[in-house]
Amino acid sequence: xxxxxxxxxxxxxxxxxxxxxxxxxxxxxxxxxxxxxxxHRYLLKNMVNRNLNQRYNKALLGYLWTLLExxxxxxxxxxxxxxxxxxxxxxxxxxxxxxxxxxGLFARILNATVSTLVTNxxxxxxxxxxxxxxxxxxCKTNLVISSISLLTIIPFMFYLGLQPxxxxxxxxxxxxxxxxxxxxIGLMVASANVVFPDVAHAFRFITRAGFFVSPxxxxxxxxxxxxxxxxxxxxxxxxxxxxxxxxMMKHSAQGTIPDFAIQHVIYAAAxxxxxxxxxxxxxxxxSRGVVKRL
Amino acid sequence: xxxxxxxxxxxxxxxxPGPQNCGLSDVSLTVYKGEIIGIIGRxxxxxxxxxxxxxxxxxxxxxxxxxxxxxxxxxxxxVGMNKDLTGRENIHLYGSxxxxxxxxxxxxxxxxxxxxxxxxxxxEPLRTYSSGMKARLGISVAxxxxxDILLIDEVLGVGDPGFKKRSQQRIREMMDDSNTVVLxxxxxxxxxxxCSRMIMMEKGKMKCIGTxxxxxxxxxxxxx
Numbered sequence: 001x002x003x004x005x006x007x008x009x010x011x012x013x014x015x016x017x018x019x020x021x022x023x024x025x026x027x028x029x030x031x032x033x034x035x036x037x038x039x040h041r042y043l044l045k046n047m048v049n050r051n052l053n054q055r056y057n058k059a060l061l062g063y064l065w066t067l068l069e070x071x072x073x074x075x076x077x078x079x080x081x082x083x084x085x086x087x088x089x090x091x092x093x094x095x096x097x098x099x100x101x102x103x104g105l106f107a108r109i110l111n112a113t114v115s116t117l118v119t120n121x122x123x124x125x126x127x128x129x130x131x132x133x134x135x136x137x138x139c140k141t142n143l144v145i146s147s148i149s150l151l152t153i154i155p156f157m158f159y160l161g162l163q164p165x166x167x168x169x170x171x172x173x174x175x176x177x178x179x180x181x182x183x184x185i186g187l188m189v190a191s192a193n194v195v196f197p198d199v200a201h202a203f204r205f206i207t208r209a210g211f212f213v214s215p216x217x218x219x220x221x222x223x224x225x226x227x228x229x230x231x232x233x234x235x236x237x238x239x240x241x242x243x244x245x246x247x248m249m250k251h252s253a254q255g256t257i258p259d260f261a262i263q264h265v266i267y268a269a270a271x272x273x274x275x276x277x278x279x280x281x282x283x284x285x286x287s288r289g290v291v292k293r294l
Numbered sequence: 295x296x297x298x299x300x301x302x303x304x305x306x307x308x309x310x311p312g313p314q315n316c317g318l319s320d321v322s323l324t325v326y327k328g329e330i331i332g333i334i335g336r337x338x339x340x341x342x343x344x345x346x347x348x349x350x351x352x353x354x355x356x357x358x359x360x361x362x363x364x365x366x367x368x369x370x371x372x373v374g375m376n377k378d379l380t381g382r383e384n385i386h387l388y389g390s391x392x393x394x395x396x397x398x399x400x401x402x403x404x405x406x407x408x409x410x411x412x413x414x415x416x417x418e419p420l421r422t423y424s425s426g427m428k429a430r431l432g433i434s435v436a437x438x439x440x441x442d443i444l445l446i447d448e449v450l451g452v453g454d455p456g457f458k459k460r461s462q463q464r465i466r467e468m469m470d471d472s473n474t475v476v477l478x479x480x481x482x483x484x485x486x487x488x489c490s491r492m493i494m495m496e497k498g499k500m501k502c503i504g505t506x507x508x509x510x511x512x513x514x515x516x517x518x
Contacts, residue, residue: 017360017361042390046387049379050379291351291353
């Protein structure tokens with residue numbers, strides 16, 4: 001027996017036996033996760049397929065719902081804002097739809113990752129593959145759904161006479177920022193949620209409230225206009241990691257580049273990377289240890 | 295205590311002191327290549343916990359687990375399989391959960407289907423299968439690829455007598471191929487027939503380790 005947990009005893013070191021729970025150097029955790037995802041990419045593909053099947057298989061319209069749901073939402077927004085409220089900006093429903101799709105991606109990945117160990121407790125106790133595969137499969141599933149939903153923007157662009165421009169590069173970049181931020185934050189607290197299920201409840205509230213404090217139904221430009229470009233409230237609002245990506249998504253369809261202060265761009269670019277790094281470190285260090293509490 | 299008081303105090307309440315519930319304690323075991331080890335014990339004695347610790351699902355608080363080779367755990371009937379996917383799709387899903395690559399599963403699919411004797415139903419959704427059929431599919435997948443180390447948790451007893459016999463024969467083939475098997479079972483006749491060594495677990499500890507006859511006798515003695 002080793003003197004410390006998961007360290008081979010002296011007489012076993014150098015043997016051909018592989019330690020099932022090797023100590024992963026802290027900052028190697030993100031790379032270890034990527035290595036595990038690459039090694040198990042066939043499993044990941046099968047799990048995404050399973051998730052999509054579970055969601056849509058029994059529905060009569062099946063996968064068409066990935067298009068129908070946002071399209072129906074867009075119709076509701078159009079009636080509300082263009083016809084009833086008589087907004088001058090006819091692109092407003094499209095901007096809201098982009099915000100809803102982007103926020104939906106972030107919120108679904110975040111909530112799924114926070115609960116990943118608890119939700120998959122049954123399988124975790126019977127299958128020995130890396131635990132990050134579960135949340136990664138939820139991330140990819142939601143990315144597939146959101147990407148298909150984005151197709152509903154095309155008729156809007158056509159109606160508004162908007163041509164695709166080079167600004168469309170912002171769309172996949174923004175989606176990636178949302179994906180990585182949500183996954184990273186979720187990984188940070190997933191183990192804590194096993195011990196304190198209150199964590200999942202708290203995050204469900206955060207995502208509900210976040211819908212309103214994020215530029216889903218409003219725009220960054222409206223915030224600047226109302227608060228003033230030099231207002232300290234702008235810096236506070238920009239601490240929300242989804243402000244920049246959601247705004248990028250909206251501008252990508254309009255063919256324009258948003259006008260952010262440089263410090264906000266740096267923050268928005270660094271946040272997903274740091275969230276994933278720290279999320280990976282915390283998850284790799286704690287997740288296997290809490291499995292016995294499931 | 296009123297319901298309201300209980301609700302308010304719950305976040306701050308102290309948990310009642312209870313007996314130390316240790317899944318495993320002082321377990322030290324070396325399993326050699328080609329061995330078939332049987333584990334027996336009463337319910338809650340730590341058999342499944344030991345198996346899952348060997349599979350890497352549980353991380354020990356003290357000590358370590360070392361393996362040399364690919365390990366597969368067969369626990370529960372159709373674990374991870376999805377009832378809306380067909381049997382064929384579940385072969386790939388379950389096979390990938392056991393750590394197998396696409397190429398391996400593609401090459402093994404026909405053999406798996408033939409061994410499970412589910413040719414007629416293989417393209418039907420899993421929800422139309424009986425529990426025995428699901429178990430046959432699961433065992434067929436788990437034993438098809440012949441991992442270096444196979445851990446089996448009480449699923450060898452499922453299926454009709456013909457399939458049980460063929461599953462046991464497959465385990466023997468694994469032994470002949472110098473594969474290592476650790477299995478938990480309540481079937482003493484099966485364990486006596488195929489195991490080289492057996493372990494008896496009691497309250498998280500290894501009570502006894504030895505030949506099948508010795509350990510089964512110790513079990514009966516403990517049971518009174």
